[in-house]
Amino acid sequence: xxxxGTSRINDKGHLEIGGxxxxxxxxxxxTPLYIVDEELVRRRAxxxxxxxxxxxxxFQVAYASKAFCVMAMCRVAEEEGxxxxxxxxxxxxxxxxxxxxxxxxxxxxxxKTPEEIEMALAAGIxxxxxxxxxxxxxLNAIAAEHGKKVNVLLRVTxxxxxxxxxxxxxxxxxxxxxxxIGNGTAYKAVEQALAQPQLKLLGVHSHIGxxxxxxxxxxxxxxxxxxxxxxxxxxxxxxxxxxxxxGGFGIRxxxxxxxxxxxxxxxxxxxxxxxxxxxxxxxxxxxxxxPGRSIVGDAGTTLYTVGTSKDIPGVRxxxxxxxxxxxxxxxxxxxxxxxAVLANRANxxxxxxxxxxxxxxxxxxxxxxxxxxxxxxxxDLLAVFCTGAYNYAMASNYNxxxxxxxxxxxxxxxxxxxxxxxxxxIVGNDLxxxxxxxxxxxx
Ligand SMILES: *Cc1c(COP(=O)(O)O)cnc(C)c1O
Numbered sequence: 462x463x464x465x466g467t468s469r470i471n472d473k474g475h476l477e478i479g480g481x482x483x484x485x486x487x488x489x490x491x492t493p494l495y496i497v498d499e500e501l502v503r504r505r506a507x508x509x510x511x512x513x514x515x516x517x518x519x520f521q522v523a524y525a526s527k528a529f530c531v532m533a534m535c536r537v538a539e540e541e542g543x544x545x546x547x548x549x550x551x552x553x554x555x556x557x558x559x560x561x562x563x564x565x566x567x568x569x570x571x572x573k574t575p576e577e578i579e580m581a582l583a584a585g586i587x588x589x590x591x592x593x594x595x596x597x598x599x600l601n602a603i604a605a606e607h608g609k610k611v612n613v614l615l616r617v618t619x620x621x622x623x624x625x626x627x628x629x630x631x632x633x634x635x636x637x638x639x640x641x642i643g644n645g646t647a648y649k650a651v652e653q654a655l656a657q658p659q660l661k662l663l664g665v666h667s668h669i670g671x672x673x674x675x676x677x678x679x680x681x682x683x684x685x686x687x688x689x690x691x692x693x694x695x696x697x698x699x700x701x702x703x704x705x706x707x708g709g710f711g712i713r714x715x716x717x718x719x720x721x722x723x724x725x726x727x728x729x730x731x732x733x734x735x736x737x738x739x740x741x742x743x744x745x746x747x748x749x750x751x752p753g754r755s756i757v758g759d760a761g762t763t764l765y766t767v768g769t770s771k772d773i774p775g776v777r778x779x780x781x782x783x784x785x786x787x788x789x790x791x792x793x794x795x796x797x798x799x800x801a802v803l804a805n806r807a808n809x810x811x812x813x814x815x816x817x818x819x820x821x822x823x824x825x826x827x828x829x830x831x832x833x834x835x836x837x838x839x840x841d842l843l844a845v846f847c848t849g850a851y852n853y854a855m856a857s858n859y860n861x862x863x864x865x866x867x868x869x870x871x872x873x874x875x876x877x878x879x880x881x882x883x884x885x886x887i888v889g890n891d892l893x894x895x896x897x898x899x900x901x902x903x904x
Contacts, residue, residue: 462802463716465759465846466501474808476762476844479870483764483804486875487842490866492766493784495853497529497878499537499871501760502849505723506541509752512727518734518748523567525708525753526552528850533869533878534757535559544587546751550577557584567749569616571638578603588612590666590705592639597653597660604659614666614705615640615654617647619685623670623678623709638668642689651693662699664746665689668707671754674720676729679706683730687737694743705749706730712758714847715798723755754850761849763788763865764804767841768820778815780837785819786826787862789845789852793825801832804844809835817843821860853879861887 464470471477475484478496486494506522513520523544526535530552536559538545544565547553556566566586568577571593578600581589591597591613604611616639640647647665654662667682683706690701711720731748738745765782772778791797801817803809811833819826828845837843856864863882868875 462807463713463800463846465713466498466504468498468762468846470807474806476802476804476807478762479875480873481870481875483762483844484842486868486870487764487766489875490868490877491881492764492842493782493788493865494764495788495848495865495867495879496762496764496875497534497757497849497867497869498760498762499869502534502537502757503541505752505756505760506538506543508723509727509750509756510542512724513731513748515724516727516731518731518745520747521565521749523565523749523751524756525751526556527854528753529757529761529852529854530555531853531867531879532559533876535561538756539565543756544749546753550574550580553577553581553584553586563587567614567751573599575599575603582607582609582611588614588663590614590616591650591654592616594650594653597650597657601657601659610659610661612663613654613660614663614703615647615650616666616668617642617650617686617689619667619669619682619689621667621669621678621681621685623673639666642685647689648693648696651697651699655697655699662701664701664703664705666705666707666749668751669709671709672711673709674711674718676721676726679726679730680733682706683733683737687734687741687743690738690746691741691743700744701746702744703749704734704746705751708751708753708755710752710755712755712847712850714758715800720755723752756850758850759847761847761852763845763848763852765843765845767837767843768839770815770837770839777831778813779818780815780834780843781818781820782828782843783820784862784865785821785828786823786857787819787821787859788856788865789828789848790855790857791851792828793823794855799829799845799847801829801834801843801845803834803837804842806835806841811835813837817845821862823859858882858887863887 509522521544524538525546548570563584564587567588569590618639640650770780786793817829866881867879
């Protein structure tokens with residue numbers, strides 16, 4: 462069994478996270494429950510910051526908040542010296558409500574609305590990552606209305622494909638994101654950005670994919686982006702003070718996933734930047750990266766209660782838990798794999814092969830196929846590992862299931878950071894028009 466961060470099996474044979482026995486957490490907070498190992502989140506953040514500090518270069522590590530965006534997480538990100546990426550008004554609002562410093566917020570997205578741009582301008586965020594020509598003109602116009610000058614990066618597609626699932630790779634030419642370097646679109650975008658009086662062009666941004674286990678893709682991306690920067694300086698006389706290499710650093714979900722140490726990714730990127738830019742006598746830019754999954758992914762565990770089971774002799778045994786695709790849609794969306802343990806009997810031998818089903822009305826609602834567990838009984842607790850990223854963030858109310866609570870566990874203390882949704886929350890936005898109201902019954 463592979464245990465992440467501070468997780469361990471205690472002498473009762475229970476899983477413990479952040480010094481908290483998860484059997485106790487289930488009693489106190491109910492299930493399903495997302496448990497975040499706060500110490501591990503902080504450790505991951507420090508690995509990035511530390512690795513960059515050692516290079517002596519100027520840098521920003523921007524946490525890609527879409528992976529897990531709640532106010533307490535924004536607080537941790539700020540405390541650990543990270544910047545923050547947001548992709549929508551909701552994420553921006555969350556960050557601002559948490560008191561995150563606006564000047565360290567970067568706004569991403571391929572379709573920012575005028576309202577979102579207004580909101581971000583009013584807050585005074587640090588940078589817009591501009592994705593397309595429509596946005597370039599819109600941002601300039603709105604900034605002009607408010608008499609503001611705004612920092613921008615241009616998102617470019619360097620034509621580098623990271624080896625990942627098709628649905629989550631974004632670096633290749635055929636992508637909804639960004640300006641393509643290869644066909645000259647990125648160059649045109651730089652020309653236009655330089656011509657917009659309200660925009661201050663800081664540089665370019667590239668994000669080549671997700672769950673990347675090699676440094677080669679980042680190296681290639683740096684080469685393309687450096688060559689592009691050098692071309693821009695030659696032809697347009699502009700130098701970029703910032704280069705952003707995005708996120709996508711891989712984590713270990715299951716056996717066989719072999720992520721590199723954070724410092725290896727950082728060193729590959731910074732070495733490549735130094736080599737490429739120094740060779741052209743180009744002033745070394747500030748380097749930004751945007752880890753999301755690798756900050757929170759392996760720090761998250763989802764705790765479920767086992768309910769029913771269905772044994773089909775000679776086929777398989779299904780074991781159903783009290784959550785599913787509503788709290789973790791990744792297996793259904795991407796075929797993602799997870800590891801899990803029976804959290805209340807973690808020392809018992811694994812004598813049964815089961816498949817873990819969710820409780821939604823959907824055959825695709827499966828969390829894990831073919832998992833070895835001790836003989837499972839109704840009422841047991843199942844802990845699924847590595848659910849910190851893109852789980853709570855992607856959770857839904859399908860079947861009107863209430864979204865689970867989230868706790869941060871650290872040093873034996875568990876703090877609720879998101880309350881479990883209530884029935885009131887479920888119907889909170891529903892309205893019954895007058896003509897559909899039930900007539901009052903006459904007495
Ligand atoms: C999703 C995304 C990230 C974070 O990706 P991870 O795989 O979670 O590290 C960073 N930057 C951009 C632009 C993204 O779209």
